[in-house]
Amino acid sequence: xxxxxxxxxQVNVAEGNPLTVKCTYSVSGNPYLxxxxxxxxxxxxxxxxxxxxxxxxxxxxxxxxEFNKSQxxxxxxxxxxxxxxxxxxxxAVRSQDTSGTYKYIFGTGTRLKVLA
Amino acid sequence: SAVIxxxxxxxxxxxxxxxTIQCQVDSQVTMMFWYRQQPGQSLTLxxxxxxxxxxxxxxxxxxxxxxxxxxxxxxxxxxxSNMSPEDSSIYLxxxxxxxxxxxxxxxxxxxxxxx
Numbered sequence: 001x002x003x004x005x006x007x008x009x010q011v012n013v014a015e016g017n018p019l020t021v022k023c024t025y026s027v028s029g030n031p032y033l034x035x036x037x038x039x040x041x042x043x044x045x046x047x048x049x050x051x052x053x054x055x056x057x058x059x060x061x062x063x064x065x066e067f068n069k070s071q072x073x074x075x076x077x078x079x080x081x082x083x084x085x086x087x088x089x090x091x092a093v094r095s096q097d098t099s100g101t102y103k104y105i106f107g108t109g110t111r112l113k114v115l116a
Numbered sequence: 117s118a119v120i121x122x123x124x125x126x127x128x129x130x131x132x133x134x135x136t137i138q139c140q141v142d143s144q145v146t147m148m149f150w151y152r153q154q155p156g157q158s159l160t161l162x163x164x165x166x167x168x169x170x171x172x173x174x175x176x177x178x179x180x181x182x183x184x185x186x187x188x189x190x191x192x193x194x195x196x197s198n199m200s201p202e203d204s205s206i207y208l209x210x211x212x213x214x215x216x217x218x219x220x221x222x223x224x225x226x227x228x229x230x231x
Contacts (some may be wrong), residue, residue: 041225104220
């Protein structure tokens with residue numbers, strides 16, 4: 001069975017410091033991995049994805065993620081955190097069900113708090 | 117990309133009543149997805165809605181409780197029927213993930229409180 005784990009419910013970081021939000025996955029075959037952010041009272045916004053190619057993926061708002069096949073991880077990073085980055089972050093893997101429909105499997109989410 | 121308008125953005129409903137949530141997409145899409153996000157939780161897929169056929173429900177969700185309509189390629193509704201306080205959640209619609217590498221796009225969500 002395919003799954004995604006986000007081991008940290010919350011991550012606190014000081015403004016200006018680098019941040020990392022962790023994600024590990026378990027899939028059969030090549031993983032299609034995604035990061036989304038959810039601000040209060042908003043839907044999810046796409047940040048970045050890994051399909052193939054370079055292990056370091058750059059996305060929106062200065063975020064990047066590193067795909068590590070040997071560690072089955074896809075951690076989200078940013079060199080310098082902003083208070084406005086405070087939000088709920090979801091890692092997701094794309095899976096395909098028996099009817100051929102593509103769906104997401106979401107992690108449990110990590111709340112990022114950037115402290116001024 | 118796709119822009120999704122979802123309404124209402126929030127509602128407070130009496131138990132035993134029903135609420136219909138609407139999602140309008142700015143382009144034609146084959147598949148739409150409906151999720152529930154309970155307080156402090158991750159997203160749980162309720163069903164996928166393909167135009168011209170009945171929605172496909174995930175385990176734990178049934179059509180009588182969450183009827184879905186998909187009358188055309190740009191619109192879908194989800195009804196939460198006979199509501200109880202346990203139905204208090206955020207409900208989101210999305211398009212994608214798609215056939216190719218495309219990411220999903222989400223509506224802004226409907227925050228439902230059942231009293």
